[in-house]
Amino acid sequence: MTEIPENHCIVYDCAPVLLVGGGEISAKSLELLAVFPGKFVAADGGVAHILDANHQPEAVIGDFDSLTPDLLSALPSECLHRISEQDSTDFEKAISRIDAPLILAVGFTGGRLDHELAVLHGMLAFPERVCILIGAEDILFLAPPHIDLDLPAGTRFSVMPLALVIAESEGLRWPLGGHEYAPGFRIGTSNEVQPGEGEVAVSLDVDRPTMLVILPNEHLDRVTSSLLRVSSHGVRWPARAK
Numbered sequence: 001m002t003e004i005p006e007n008h009c010i011v012y013d014c015a016p017v018l019l020v021g022g023g024e025i026s027a028k029s030l031e032l033l034a035v036f037p038g039k040f041v042a043a044d045g046g047v048a049h050i051l052d053a054n055h056q057p058e059a060v061i062g063d064f065d066s067l068t069p070d071l072l073s074a075l076p077s078e079c080l081h082r083i084s085e086q087d088s089t090d091f092e093k094a095i096s097r098i099d100a101p102l103i104l105a106v107g108f109t110g111g112r113l114d115h116e117l118a119v120l121h122g123m124l125a126f127p128e129r130v131c132i133l134i135g136a137e138d139i140l141f142l143a144p145p146h147i148d149l150d151l152p153a154g155t156r157f158s159v160m161p162l163a164l165v166i167a168e169s170e171g172l173r174w175p176l177g178g179h180e181y182a183p184g185f186r187i188g189t190s191n192e193v194q195p196g197e198g199e200v201a202v203s204l205d206v207d208r209p210t211m212l213v214i215l216p217n218e219h220l221d222r223v224t225s226s227l228l229r230v231s232s233h234g235v236r237w238p239a240r241a242k
Helices: 028-035 043-054 069-073 092-097 113-125 219-232
Strands: 017-020 039-043 059-062 080-082 101-106 131-134 138-142 146-152 156-161 165-170 180-183 188-192 200-206 211-216
Touching: 017 028, 017 043, 017 092, 028 039, 028 101, 028 188, 028 219, 039 043, 039 092, 039 211, 043 069, 043 211, 059 092, 080 180, 113 138, 131 219, 138 219, 146 219, 156 165, 200 211, 211 219
Parallel strands: 017 039, 017 101, 039 059, 059 080, 101 131
Antiparallel strands: 131 138, 138 211, 146 200, 156 188, 156 211, 165 180, 165 200
8 A cells, every 4th residue: 555646547447437435325326336347446435335245446545544454454455545635535536536438426425414515526626527426316417518418308407506607508498598607696406308208308508617417316327328428529627727
């Protein structure tokens, strides 16, 4: 086990990676843990969930304050990547060191509210990492500059700005209209896909990486496919200047 320098990438893949935190694991997350075909990465104590699902982590990244001696002894030293600085969370330490077209993140919701808010901060801090946060009922991701989704008519579709952003949409019951959105000013929760029958083509355009999209988690496969297209076409956000 060695100390990892700042901004040193640890995990590389051309396929999606599953990032596992130490929080509550929903039924949807358990299902994903059981069948996920790619690499597993643990944010600190999230490695316990990976081992419980009979998988081995590609890497364990964090400050290791949640790792028991038993867990440490069960893991090969080459997969342990300790980052001791305390200016970032374990989620940030992990997500910033994964280079993949898409990161699926489980075990980061359903517990302490301050932890959940810190995860949203981490997504905002590293917009170049395309990530879907998976909870018990919903999935959440940072909107890329443009995304197209085919969704069943009437599907709940919420957007929540983390900072000032201009957003336009097609296919929603209440179009976003090119207006400015910001916390304490205007949000877009509890919208929905246009009512009717069958599927509706929905598109979303935003001018900066500060808008969250929240959908029922039954649409994970659709969102995964759409975000992989975003990554493959090179229209993801650039890294923020640090």
